[in-house]
Amino acid sequence: MKGAKRIIKKELARVFKDKKLIFTMYIMPAILMFVIYGLIGNLMSSMNNDITEHTDIVTVVNAPESFKQTVSATGYDAMASVSYTDKKSYEANKAAYEDDILNGRADLLVVFDEDFESVFNAYANKGDKIPGISVSYNNTENYSQKAHNVFNSLVANAYRQTLQTVRFGDLERLEVFNVTENQIVKESKKGTEFLSMLLPYMIVLMLFSSAMSITVDAIAGEKERGTLSSMLLAPISRTEIVVGKLVALSILSTLSALVYCVSMLLAMPLMQNGMGAGEVNLSFISVDTVLMLLGTIVLMNLLFVSLLSAVSICAKDTKTASTLVAPMYIVVVLAGVMTMFSGGTSMPLWKYAIPVYGNALVVQQICSGEAQLSSFLATVAGLVVMIAVFVGLTSKAFNSEKIMFNA
Amino acid sequence: MIEIRDLTKIYKLSNKKKAELKTKDSEKVAVSGVSLEAHPGEIYGLLGPNGAGKTTTLRCVATLLKPTKGEISVCGFDTVKEGKQVRDKICFLTNEIKLDPHFSASYMFDFFGGLHGIDAETLSKRKEFFFERFGITDFKDKKIEDLSTGMKQKAAIAVSLVHDPEVIIFDEPTNGLDIITARVVTDFLRELRDKGKTIIVSTHIMSEAQKLCDRIGMIIDGKMVAEGTLSSLLAQENAEDLEDAFFKVYKRVMGEEKIS
Numbered sequence: 168m169k170g171a172k173r174i175i176k177k178e179l180a181r182v183f184k185d186k187k188l189i190f191t192m193y194i195m196p197a198i199l200m201f202v203i204y205g206l207i208g209n210l211m212s213s214m215n216n217d218i219t220e221h222t223d224i225v226t227v228v229n230a231p232e233s234f235k236q237t238v239s240a241t242g243y244d245a246m247a248s249v250s251y252t253d254k255k256s257y258e259a260n261k262a263a264y265e266d267d268i269l270n271g272r273a274d275l276l277v278v279f280d281e282d283f284e285s286v287f288n289a290y291a292n293k294g295d296k297i298p299g300i301s302v303s304y305n306n307t308e309n310y311s312q313k314a315h316n317v318f319n320s321l322v323a324n325a326y327r328q329t330l331q332t333v334r335f336g337d338l339e340r341l342e343v344f345n346v347t348e349n350q351i352v353k354e355s356k357k358g359t360e361f362l363s364m365l366l367p368y369m370i371v372l373m374l375f376s377s378a379m380s381i382t383v384d385a386i387a388g389e390k391e392r393g394t395l396s397s398m399l400l401a402p403i404s405r406t407e408i409v410v411g412k413l414v415a416l417s418i419l420s421t422l423s424a425l426v427y428c429v430s431m432l433l434a435m436p437l438m439q440n441g442m443g444a445g446e447v448n449l450s451f452i453s454v455d456t457v458l459m460l461l462g463t464i465v466l467m468n469l470l471f472v473s474l475l476s477a478v479s480i481c482a483k484d485t486k487t488a489s490t491l492v493a494p495m496y497i498v499v500v501l502a503g504v505m506t507m508f509s510g511g512t513s514m515p516l517w518k519y520a521i522p523v524y525g526n527a528l529v530v531q532q533i534c535s536g537e538a539q540l541s542s543f544l545a546t547v548a549g550l551v552v553m554i555a556v557f558v559g560l561t562s563k564a565f566n567s568e569k570i571m572f573n574a
Numbered sequence: 575m576i577e578i579r580d581l582t583k584i585y586k587l588s589n590k591k592k593a594e595l596k597t598k599d600s601e602k603v604a605v606s607g608v609s610l611e612a613h614p615g616e617i618y619g620l621l622g623p624n625g626a627g628k629t630t631t632l633r634c635v636a637t638l639l640k641p642t643k644g645e646i647s648v649c650g651f652d653t654v655k656e657g658k659q660v661r662d663k664i665c666f667l668t669n670e671i672k673l674d675p676h677f678s679a680s681y682m683f684d685f686f687g688g689l690h691g692i693d694a695e696t697l698s699k700r701k702e703f704f705f706e707r708f709g710i711t712d713f714k715d716k717k718i719e720d721l722s723t724g725m726k727q728k729a730a731i732a733v734s735l736v737h738d739p740e741v742i743i744f745d746e747p748t749n750g751l752d753i754i755t756a757r758v759v760t761d762f763l764r765e766l767r768d769k770g771k772t773i774i775v776s777t778h779i780m781s782e783a784q785k786l787c788d789r790i791g792m793i794i795d796g797k798m799v800a801e802g803t804l805s806s807l808l809a810q811e812n813a814e815d816l817e818d819a820f821f822k823v824y825k826r827v828m829g830e831e832k833i834s
Binding site: 169170173177180181185389392393394396397398399400401402403404568569571572 | 586633636637638639640658659661662664665666670671672673674675676677681685686688689690691
């Protein structure tokens, strides 16, 4: 296998002796990750800040005195610009009020029934009329949406309680019973939802796309340029050439996928700050889980590289190879998406042996602090079998004069 | 030493190929029953029109293709059963096989030297000699993609000779080269012949074959139709030069109407 070693060295030298290639393959993606995530985080947080800081414009029609007191008591009048008006002037300009909400000039319109207080006071028996408040807002406007939420939780609730106290005196009579909720959660699983949903999909996607760009050029591109045949004239076996190529390509694309994943993990807090998402739990990281994760990633990459090599070698040029590879990309994306929505349920062991899908499930298990040796081994077994098949097919293709020389 | 015995190579045609060649046959006989011997210290020329089977024959010698029938031995090794040994004895140069353009000539020389298992000292001596001989010393660290066509060809020749092969196989050696580079190549082939190497070239350029080759085999339509030294071929066909002789043979084999 001396020949294979030399080929690996040469393939790695092609990238690592070329500063431009190092930059485009390994440094630029990391920078981009930070820039994109930082930008998303920044934009989101400035949008959220803007919405929080906005002073809601609220018009209240026919407000009873008791309501006005609640507004001052809750401090709502300091947060929002509340203006009171009477039924008459409201009815005269009803269309204008609604138009203001529609076009974002006002955020909320609260209209009390004309005889709100008297109806409330007159209530005696079941079936009697109860008074109403109509609240108008525009849920396609961020400001109006927020004004509605704040009004409901802060003012409307408080006012309801005030009136309930008037009617019943003792609020606990209404409460009837208390509910105490206890969350029983594994410490290790807390805060893993975000990562275990996103990471398996991202890893599968990154691995395939980096393997795709590198392999298509290194196999179909070399065949097209006539440089692959020069290697066939060397006094080494074709299998050595295949092994050398595949190992080198796997190293290159694993590195590239790792750069993506690590920079994504590091840049994620930038985005989360903006989204206001909770802390990401990284307590799943330990020696054995990292080894399992790396093992899965390396083998999955070998699978992709050997699959893509088997396809690329049969294509006569890079253009044909890219066309043949495109549908596979879609299948891989689908398998990744499927794992996004199958977390948390228990699966039969054989499902972990399914290439791509099962591998992504294992990554998901590891990220959610639920790593299991049995599913890891099932995934490794499935991968090894598939890799052997595709390496065999690639070697066969290298030995075929029809494929190599169009003979 | 190259011995080809009764070489036949038949290609199976795909439907696409059939359409391209406008034929209904599912097979194409590229080479049919060709036998020849090329000896150390001689340049053997395979002469023939495009598509006659020259490249196929040479590719079979270089172990890239397997004969459908017949046997080829190079320095006593069978090209099918002992492919690795054969590849260690030969160099094969053709337009379609190129050096990786991302690397320098110097890197490629070391890389292929390594694949042939040559020790570092011998390698650096040979590199110095060949790079001087072909005038590429000044460009040895430039990427091959940045070299001119002539320089690329000279680098390819130097790299292909890294293991000091016994047998040199050259498919259309001067194709696409300017006359100065072409002259460097043909001069070098003569030099190698004088060192006792076995050389086989293919060409369709009559003047080149006439000046360069010690013995010539004419291949037409996959068959060896005439073979001998230049003088014996000229005497045999009663011709003034090789081109004249070739057309006489061609007319006899293909019939008068094919030429006009």
